[in-house]
Structure formats: C-alpha cells, structure tokens
Amino acid sequence: xTRSTADTDxxxxxxxxxxxxxxxxxLQVSKDVAAVDGVRAAQVAMATPLNLDVIASMGxxxxxxxxxxxxxxxxxxxESHLDSALAAVDAALVAVTRRTESAGSVEEPxxxxxxxxxxxxxxxxxxxxxxxxxxxxxxxxxDAGHDVMVFSxxxxxxxxxxxxxxxxxxxxxxxxxxxxxxxxxxxxxGFANTVQPGPVGLVAASGxxxxxxxxxxxxxxxxxxxALGVGGRDLSVDVGAMATRQAMRRLDADPATELIVVxxxxxxxxxxxxxxxxxxxxxxxxxxxxxxxxxxxxxxSAEEILQTLGRPVPQWPTWGASAATVSPGRLRGLFAxxxxxxxxxxxxxxxxxxxxxNIPLDPQYALDSTLTADGTVMIDFGDDTMTAxxxxxxxxxxxxxxxxxxxxxxxxxxxxxxxVVLGHGADADPAATTAPAIRAAIAAARDDxxxxxxxxxxxxxxxxxxxLDDQAxxxxxxxxxxxxxxxxxxxxxxxxxxxxx
Amino acid sequence: MTTTHSPTTGVASAGASIFADALDxxxxxxxxxxxxxxxxxxxxxxxxxxxxxxxxxxxxxxLEAVLAVQAMVVDVAPAxxxxxxxxxxxxxxxPPLAWENxxxxxxxxxxxxxxxxxxVDDPEDAATLFAAGDQVSMEPCHHRQAVxxxxxxxxxxxxxxxxxxxxxxxxxxxSLNEGLGKxxxxxxxxxxxxxxxRWMSETLGPLLAEAVRATGPIDATAIxxxxxxxxxxxxxxxxxxxLMLLRDIAPALARSSADPADVAxxxxxxxxxxxxxxxxxMPACKLQMDAARGIEGSTMVVAMARNGTEFGIQVAxxxxxxxxxxxxVADGLFLGDxxxxxxxxxxGDSAITETAGIGGFSMATAPAIVRFVGGSVPDALAxxxxxxxxxxxxxxRWAIPVLDFLGAPTGIDVSKVCRTGILPxxxxxxxxxxxxxxxxxxxxxxxPGEIFPSxxxxxxxxxxxxxxx
Numbered sequence: 001x002t003r004s005t006a007d008t009d010x011x012x013x014x015x016x017x018x019x020x021x022x023x024x025x026x027l028q029v030s031k032d033v034a035a036v037d038g039v040r041a042a043q044v045a046m047a048t049p050l051n052l053d054v055i056a057s058m059g060x061x062x063x064x065x066x067x068x069x070x071x072x073x074x075x076x077x078x079e080s081h082l083d084s085a086l087a088a089v090d091a092a093l094v095a096v097t098r099r100t101e102s103a104g105s106v107e108e109p110x111x112x113x114x115x116x117x118x119x120x121x122x123x124x125x126x127x128x129x130x131x132x133x134x135x136x137x138x139x140x141x142x143d144a145g146h147d148v149m150v151f152s153x154x155x156x157x158x159x160x161x162x163x164x165x166x167x168x169x170x171x172x173x174x175x176x177x178x179x180x181x182x183x184x185x186x187x188x189x190g191f192a193n194t195v196q197p198g199p200v201g202l203v204a205a206s207g208x209x210x211x212x213x214x215x216x217x218x219x220x221x222x223x224x225x226x227a228l229g230v231g232g233r234d235l236s237v238d239v240g241a242m243a244t245r246q247a248m249r250r251l252d253a254d255p256a257t258e259l260i261v262v263x264x265x266x267x268x269x270x271x272x273x274x275x276x277x278x279x280x281x282x283x284x285x286x287x288x289x290x291x292x293x294x295x296x297x298x299x300x301s302a303e304e305i306l307q308t309l310g311r312p313v314p315q316w317p318t319w320g321a322s323a324a325t326v327s328p329g330r331l332r333g334l335f336a337x338x339x340x341x342x343x344x345x346x347x348x349x350x351x352x353x354x355x356x357x358n359i360p361l362d363p364q365y366a367l368d369s370t371l372t373a374d375g376t377v378m379i380d381f382g383d384d385t386m387t388a389x390x391x392x393x394x395x396x397x398x399x400x401x402x403x404x405x406x407x408x409x410x411x412x413x414x415x416x417x418x419x420v421v422l423g424h425g426a427d428a429d430p431a432a433t434t435a436p437a438i439r440a441a442i443a444a445a446r447d448d449x450x451x452x453x454x455x456x457x458x459x460x461x462x463x464x465x466x467x468l469d470d471q472a473x474x475x476x477x478x479x480x481x482x483x484x485x486x487x488x489x490x491x492x493x494x495x496x497x498x499x500x501x
Numbered sequence: 502m503t504t505t506h507s508p509t510t511g512v513a514s515a516g517a518s519i520f521a522d523a524l525d526x527x528x529x530x531x532x533x534x535x536x537x538x539x540x541x542x543x544x545x546x547x548x549x550x551x552x553x554x555x556x557x558x559x560x561x562x563x564l565e566a567v568l569a570v571q572a573m574v575v576d577v578a579p580a581x582x583x584x585x586x587x588x589x590x591x592x593x594x595x596p597p598l599a600w601e602n603x604x605x606x607x608x609x610x611x612x613x614x615x616x617x618x619x620x621v622d623d624p625e626d627a628a629t630l631f632a633a634g635d636q637v638s639m640e641p642c643h644h645r646q647a648v649x650x651x652x653x654x655x656x657x658x659x660x661x662x663x664x665x666x667x668x669x670x671x672x673x674x675x676s677l678n679e680g681l682g683k684x685x686x687x688x689x690x691x692x693x694x695x696x697x698x699r700w701m702s703e704t705l706g707p708l709l710a711e712a713v714r715a716t717g718p719i720d721a722t723a724i725x726x727x728x729x730x731x732x733x734x735x736x737x738x739x740x741x742x743x744l745m746l747l748r749d750i751a752p753a754l755a756r757s758s759a760d761p762a763d764v765a766x767x768x769x770x771x772x773x774x775x776x777x778x779x780x781x782x783m784p785a786c787k788l789q790m791d792a793a794r795g796i797e798g799s800t801m802v803v804a805m806a807r808n809g810t811e812f813g814i815q816v817a818x819x820x821x822x823x824x825x826x827x828x829x830v831a832d833g834l835f836l837g838d839x840x841x842x843x844x845x846x847x848x849g850d851s852a853i854t855e856t857a858g859i860g861g862f863s864m865a866t867a868p869a870i871v872r873f874v875g876g877s878v879p880d881a882l883a884x885x886x887x888x889x890x891x892x893x894x895x896x897x898r899w900a901i902p903v904l905d906f907l908g909a910p911t912g913i914d915v916s917k918v919c920r921t922g923i924l925p926x927x928x929x930x931x932x933x934x935x936x937x938x939x940x941x942x943x944x945x946x947x948x949p950g951e952i953f954p955s956x957x958x959x960x961x962x963x964x965x966x967x968x969x970x
Contacts, residue, residue, distance in 0.1 A: 020537045020538055022516055022517050022518060022536075023517070024517045024518060024519045025517075025518055066541070068538050068541060096518070107886065108535070108883060108886060108887060108890075109533060109534070109535035110513075110532065110533075110534050110535065110890070111534065111535055111536070111537070111890045111920070111921040111923065112515070112534060112536075112890065112917065112920060112921065113513050113515050113534055114917075115534070115889070115890050116513035116514075116515070116532040116533070116534045117513045117532075119532065120511055120513065120530065120532040121510040121511045121530065122510065122511040122512055122513035122530070122531075122532050123509065123510045123511060123512075124509070124511075124512050124513070125512070125513050125514075125515075126512050126513070126514040126515070126516075126520055126521075126524075127514075127515050127516055128514075128515070128516030128517040128520055129515050129516040129536050130538075132544045132545075132548075133536075133538065133539060133544060133547075135548045135551055135552060136539075136547045136548060136551040136916070136920060137515045137516075137534070137536070139551040139552065141513070143557050151516065151517070151520065152516065156548075159548050159552065162552035163552065166552065166554070184509070185509040186509075187509050187512070187524070187527055187529050188523065188527060189512070189520070189524075190520060192523070391517070391519075395517075395519060424523035424526060424527065425519055425520050425523040465526065
C-alpha cells in the first residue's frame with residue numbers, strides 16, 4: 001500500500017451498511033482492486049476501529065460507520081477510473097464471498113454451524129468468526145455432539161469457561177478459543193504443519209509453541225498421533241485447564257500415543273501443579289514443556305522428548321549467515337507467534353534485562369500504542385489487540401513489515417529477530433513479501449552506516465505446502481540468518497547484541 | 502466421543518475462508534457456513550442464551566412436545582358455551598389492543614360483531630360503544646386458547662371448531678370460515694355480512710356440530726399432512742383440506758335430521774369456499790404450539806400474531822409475554838383496482854400456521870399459489886429451505902414431496918433468527934385500510950425484525966437471573 005499522495009489523486013470512500021465478508025476475504029479483495037489499472041491504493045475492510053485507523057493513516061477521510069459496515073476506500077489516479085475500480089470491487093467481492101443469490105436457487109449455503117453439520121457428514125466444527133460471535137457457533141458443534149476448534153480470539157473468558165463446562169459434561173473437546181493450531185485424525189486445522197504420523201500426542205495451550213515442537217520433532221524423524229490445541233488461556237486460574245485435561249484423557253485412551261506432551265506459554269503455577277498431579281493418574285507418560293523463567297526452552301524440550309523416546313538429537317538446521325559484527329544498539333523482536341515471542345523474551349530477559357512488549361512478562365514493561373521503547377522490544381503481532389477485525393500476521397504481513405521498515409530506520413536498532421511460520425492456513429509464500437522487506441531493511445541500515453543483523457526462526461517442515469527449505473533459502477538469500485529453532489535464533493540475536501555491549 | 506484416530510467425515514467451518522481452503526487442500530470434506538454478523542446489539546444476549554445450560558434440552562423437549570400433538574376435531578359449539586364468552590365480550594386477533602389503536606378492519610369487524618350480538622342496531626353506532634369501553638371488553642383470542650384469521654373477532658354467538666389433544670385433553674378453538682369477499686374478518690360489516698353470519702350461527706353451526714359428533718374425532722393433523730402432499734400450504738391455499746374435511750363429514754351430514762335444503766346449502770357454502778379448512782388448520786397448529794408453552798429455557802416461538810397495528814410473538818421460555826413491533830404491509834398482488842395505499846398493515850392469528858411450519862414455511866409444496874403471493878417456484882423452494890435455517894427441526898408427518906419429502910421446518914428459534922437475520926416468511930391476505938372495505942389482496946410479509954432481539958433479551962435476562970440464584 002502506498003502512502004504517497006500526488007496532487008492529482010482522487011479519493012473515494014464509501015460505507016456499505018450491512019455488507020459483510022471475513023477479514024481474509026477482504027484482504028484479497030483489497031489486493032485485487034489495488035492491482036487494477038488507475039488504482040493507487042485500495043482498502044476494503046469491515047469498519048472495525050483497527051481498520052478505520054489503517055484507512056485514516058492512509059490519508060482517507062472517514063465516513064460515519066458502525067462496525068457492521070463495510071468501508072471501501074479507493075485512491076485513484078483520476079476520477080475517470082472510479083467506475084472501473086468500483087466494478088473491480090464488486091467483482092472481487094463476488095469472487096471471494098461465494099454467495100449464491102436466492103433468486104432461482106433452491107440450495108443456499110448454511111448460515112450456522114448447526115445447519116452445516118445437519119446438512120453434511122461434518123464431525124467437527126471449526127470456528128474463526130469474530131470473537132464476540134464465536135461462542136454461539138461453537139455451541140452448535142457441541143449441541144450436535146461434536147468437538148470444536150475455536151480459532152477466534154477476543155472471546156470473553158466467561159464464555160470460554162461456559163463452553164468448556166458444557167464440553168466436559170458431554171465428554172467433548174473445545175480446542176480454543178484462540179487456538180491457532182491442531183491436528184486431528186491426521187488433518188491440520190487452523191495453522192497446521194504437515195508432519196508424519198508417530199508416537200507423540202501433543203496438547204498445546206500455545207499455537208506456535210505447538211508448531212515449533214511439531215516441526216523440530218518432525219525434523220528429528222518423530223511424528224505425532226495428534227496435536228490438540230486448548231487455547232492460550234486454558235492453563236489460567238480462571239479456566240483451570242478444563243480442555244487440557246480432556247485432551248490428555250483423549251490421548252491417554254489412544255493406544256498409538258506413547259508419550260503425551262503438554263506445551264504452554266507460562267501457565268498459572270497452581271494450575272500447572274494440579275496438572276502434574278493429574279498426569280500421574282494417566283497410563284501414558286506425560287512430558288511437560290511449560291515455558292517460564294528457569295524452564296527449558298522449546299528446543300531443549302524437544303531434545304528431552306527425543307531422549308525420553310530413545311531417539312538421537314539431530315543438528316538443528318540453519319541457513320545463511322548475517323553480519324558477524326553488528327552496530328551497537330538494541331534488539332527488536334517482531335513476532336507472529338505469541339509463544340515464540342514469549343520464549344525469546346524469557347531468554348533475552350535472562351541475558352539482556354527486561355523486555356518491553358505488548359505481551360510483557362512483567363506488566364511494568366508494557367508498550368504503549370507507539371510500540372516503541374528505549375531498550376529491548378519484542379512485539380507479538382498476532383496478539384488479540386493487534387488482530388481485532390484484521391487477519392493474523394501469518395496471513396497478512398502488512399503491519400509487521402511496516403514495523404520492520406520503521407525499526408530498521410531507527411539507529412537504535414542493531415538486530416531484528418523474526419519468526420516466519422509455515423503450514424496450511426498460513427501465507428502461501430511468506431518469503432515473497434518478507435525477504436524483500438528484510439533485504440531493504442539491511443540495505444537501509446547499511447546506507448545509514450550501520451550493520452543490521454536479521455535473525456529468522458522459520459518454523460515449518462519439508463512437507464509443508466510452502467516447503468521449509470525453499471522459504472528458508474529465500475530468506476537467507478535476502479541476508480537473514482535462518483534457524484528452524486526459535487530458541488537458537490533468539491540465542492544468536494542475544495549473543496550478537498551482547499557482543500556489542 | 503470422537504477418538505483422535507477415527508476417520509474424518511468432514512468439518513463444518515464458519516469464518517475465515519482460508520482455513521476451509523486449507524482443509525480443501527488436504528482433501529477433507531468441508532462444509533462452509535455463509536456466516537454474517539447477527540442482528541445489531543444481540544451478541545451478548547446470544548452468547549448468554551447459547552450457553553444456558555437449560556437451552557438444548559428445553560428446545561428438544563419443546564420440539565418433541567409440538568410434534569407429538571395429534572389435533573382432533575371433536576366438536577362444533579357456540580363461543581358462549583366453549584369459551585365462556587358473554588355478550589359484550591369480544592376476542593380479537595394478535596397481541597392485546599386498545600380500541601383507540603385499532604386499525605380500520607379491526608374496528609369494522611368489532612362493529613359488525615357488536616351488531617351481530619344485538620348490542621347496536623346499526624354497526625356504525627358501535628364505535629362509541631367501544632370507545633367508551635364500559636359495556637364491552639376486548640381480549641386477544643390467544644388468551645382464551647383460540648385463534649382468529651385476519652381481524653379474528655369472536656363474539657358470544659359465533660360457532661367454534663373445537664380441537665382436542667387426546668393425550669392431555671387440551672382444547673383450542675376457532676370460528677367458522679365465512680368465505681371470501683365482503684366478510685367480517687376483513688373488516689366488512691354490511692347487512693349481507695351480518696346475514697351470512699346469522700345463517701352460520703343458526704344453520705351451519707348446528708349442522709356441523711351434529712355431523713362432527715356423529716363422525717367422531719377427525720384427525721386434523723393427518724389431513725394437514727395429506728394437504729401438503731396435494732399442493733396446499735394450509736394458509737393461503739386450503740382447497741384439498743376443505744374437500745377432505747367435506748369427504749369425512751359428508752355421510753353424517755346426509756344422514757342428519759336437518760332439512761335437506763339446509764344440508765345442500767351447507768355443502769354449497771363449504772364447497773364454494775376454498776379457505777373453509779383454514780379455520781381448522783389454525784387451531785390444529787395452535788394446539789401443537791401450545792404444547793411447548795412455559796418450557797423454561799426454550800427459545801422456540803409458540804405464537805406469531807398480528808392485530809392490524811402490531812405484530813407480536815410469544816416464546817416458550819418467556820411464559821405469556823408478548824414481544825411486539827409495528828405490523829408491516831404485505832408485499833403482493835392486489836384485487837381489482839386496489840393498490841398498496843389501500844392495504845392495512847398485517848393482521849390475523851393465521852401466522853400460527855407458519856409458527857407450526859406450514860403456510861409460508863412450506864411454500865415449496867404449493868406451486869399453484871406462489872404467484873398469487875408474489876413469488877416464483879424457485880423462490881418458494883428457496884423459502885422453505887431458508888426457513889430451515891431458523892427452525893429447530895422438521896415435522897416428518899408434514900412432508901414436502903418436491904423437496905424429497907423434507908419435513909416442514911418447525912419451531913422458529915429466536916436465537917437463530919437473531920443470528921442469521923432471516924425473518925419468518927408469512928403468506929397472508931391483505932385487508933383494506935378502511936373499516937368496511939374487506940379484502941384488497943394477498944402477499945408475503947415478515948414480522949418487524951426488532952421483536953426477535955427483544956424476545957432474546959428477555960430470554961437472556963431469565964438465563965442470567967437463573968444463573969445468579
């Protein structure tokens with residue numbers, strides 16, 4: 001998207017009340033329309049506060065809207081392009097929304113999960129509607145006697161508890177809310193890597209933590225029976241690990257699962273301790289990979305799991321090399337994965353001191369809306385507050401790459417740590433946008449007389465649609481040093497910064 | 502319990518299309534939900550009701566209760582006998598209504614009924630009687646287990662169909678259908694209207710009573726099932742139902758003690774009035790829907806009714822509370838020179854048929870009338886499918902052949918209406934705006950959307966109160 005505004009530009013902004021398409025579909029519409037002849041910039045989005053900010057920051061005048069309205073903002077070379085641009089908007093909307101017009105048609109698509117299940121053989125629900133609406137769709141699946149994965153974030157915790165109580169009564173599993181990744185019956189749901197079948201059953205209160213472990217173990221030749229996501233809040237005191245217990249029972253009942261692994265962001269201590277007691281009641285051994293100060297990082301956990309299974313620990317792969325010496329300055333972490341951000345923050349705090357973040361380990365280091373601070377900064381661009389009404393950064397790189405350009409131009413930045421997460425559901429070719437942005441960031445710093453190191457954790461497998469090796473090679477070619485292990489990438493970044501101190 | 506290894510039969514996906522695409526890429530069958538935001542301001546109430554621990558079982562119970570009812574015609578009798586209605590007491594269609602708010606056709610029907618009861622000699626004089634209100638009273642039909650088409654006015658001397666649930670003995674009532682044209686239910690009250698009503702009370706009612714008592718209970722629910730197979734949707738088209746009812750009572754009518762000329766006239770009147778069975782279909786539907794009343798936690802609509810001014814619904818989980826909004830003017834076709842400006846807003850208890858799953862909900866089965874109510878055959882098929890999105894189940898006894906014997910979509914779910922924004926589709930007649938005019942057309946109408954969020958809010962308030970106690 002361009003921010004430059006020539007004098008001749010013609011801006012057109014309209015509000016379409018009652019129109020709706022999901023944020024990913026609208027991202028595609030915006031892209032398609034922006035590519036039309038005579039269109040300088042296009043943003044078609046639901047009128048959420050975050051999207052209105054984005055549209056305003058592009059220099060458009062905002063109309064009066066409610067969040068259920070669709071906003072079409074077009075910047076054209078001249079007014080004469082308006083008709084063709086609006087036609088392109090309509091065509092793109094038709095192409096992505098796949099709606100059948102009622103006239104002349106007997107079959108209209110189902111409007112609720114309940115109806116979809118009734119009409120099909122579907123044995124599971126997958127819910128990624130806006131958070132305020134998710135519980136209703138999820139209940140449809142439970143009412144039909146099926147498990148449900150709730151990708152949606154911004155779901156009130158009371159609704160999560162209510163859902164999980166119902167599920168517990170009916171011996172069903174609620175994966176989520178805010179569950180990014182699952183693999184059930186060999187099928188990847190949400191953001192899911194393609195891994196081989198094997199003896200490990202994962203229970204994950206962390207989407208990217210789950211993906212990191214799956215990819216490391218897959219690289220080591222160890223596959224999974226299942227990966228059951230439980231949502232980032234499941235191990236909080238409020239939710240009390242209701243879904244984690246249910247998922248552990250499931251895996252315990254599964255003869256193919258030889259080892260249950262529970263992976264989580266830093267959990268509530270009391271809940272973790274109760275869970276360890278619960279694990280002792282199961283027949284299957286349980287390995288806990290719970291992040292926290294003084295706890296093993298995810299890569300160390302993967303190594304422990306391999307040892308438990310009597311499997312050799314491989315060399316974790318790397319691609320490319322960044323500057324051996326960097327200019328003195330700060331470390332900036334730009335994450336799409338919350339758990340990977342947590343892991344890097346825990347490691348950095350250990351060695352560099354407190355880390356400023358939008359998901360800080362210690363609330364006194366919370367970032368304000370500028371997302372900048374003097375010190376180590378790590379941002380989770382996939383956090384609820386950053387994704388309200390917008391696609392996740394694993395799908396839409398815009399905001400993160402803008403921040404990359406901004407932080408690279410800041411003389412205080414000497415190393416950038418990023419994650420690039422592959423798999424089903426994620427950007428079909430993240431290197432296509434990320435590699436040029438990295439190349440530009442390094443070049444910009446160099447033009448400014450500085451050396452900028454870019455370290456990337458590329459989480460994926462050889463069987464992923466994007467193919468790990470291809471993506472990692474492209475990122476390395478842009479000048480980044482690429483790791484399969486986030487902990488290794490973070491460790492490298494920290495040692496580079498430490499060396500400049 | 503699903504295991505972690507059972508073969509995946511498919512996933513139902515609502516939300517970001519990218520995740521459904523990812524399932525397609527993995528060759529997993531995926532059913533995509535055409536999800537849209539719910540009605541404005543309903544999100545929190547929807548969540549509360551969705552997680553109400555009573556809801557699922559309550560709705561299941563409500564649906565089973567409705568579907569279990571076999572409505573039997575057991576009698577025909579005067580309203581003063583079976584409803585305890587006294588001279589000067591009047592029932593009307595729809596939610597409670599005061600005379601000063603009554604529309605033209607409602608006023609016309611009440612005035613005609615006052616003359617029928619001998620309270621005034623000239624119907625025109627009745628207006629002051631109702632305005633004063635000290636010698637007359639008005640009450641919704643629904644409050645006395647009755648239903649009335651259009652204005653739905655019932656007075657003491659009118660004869661009523663009496664339907665009974667043989668299991669629990671509950672009864673519902675409806676007046677006898679007057680035919681088309683200038684009729685009381687459309688607000689006409691000319692001398693010919695009153696003459697016909699007197700003949701119905703003096704001759705037709707007693708004849709039918711004798712025939713029904715002699716024939717024994719007549720299974721109205723089963724007749725409805727056959728009607729749907731024969732091209733009636735039992736709201737705006739009742740031709741097959743009328744003939745089947747006639748067939749059932751014809752032997753008893755022929756054997757009756759009455760003057761053969763009266764019997765012949767009764768046959769001619771019923772046979773010449775394709776809507777005659779509507780007044781049996783309506784109480785049959787009410788008998789069904791009343792079976793779900795008072796089930797705490799159920800989000801099922803048990804009545805939709807209009808008084809010509811307001812449209813009201815009642816819900817199983819909120820006792821007898823009415824949720825009302827302004828009645829809409831139907832969209833459809835007009836008789837003769839009449840046009841939209843002549844039409845009164847929607848009126849009548851007949852939407853009890855849609856509440857039970859027939860009428861507009863079973864439009865697909867009645868291709869002969871789709872044009873009359875302003876639609877095409879594909880529209881009709883789509884309408885019935887669409888009503889399936891807002892209902893709790895199907896009535897397998899009311900099967901629709903053209904949709905591969907799909908059961909009539911039954912049990913409107915307030916929360917599904919709020920979630921999808923799909924409003925119940927009602928087939929309706931249109932009364933003239935002015936008292937005395939009669940019917941001006943027929944068409945399609947929906948309830949005012951806002952009454953569903955109000956009903957949902959009341960359900961949510963009860964859920965929260967229960968959780969807090």
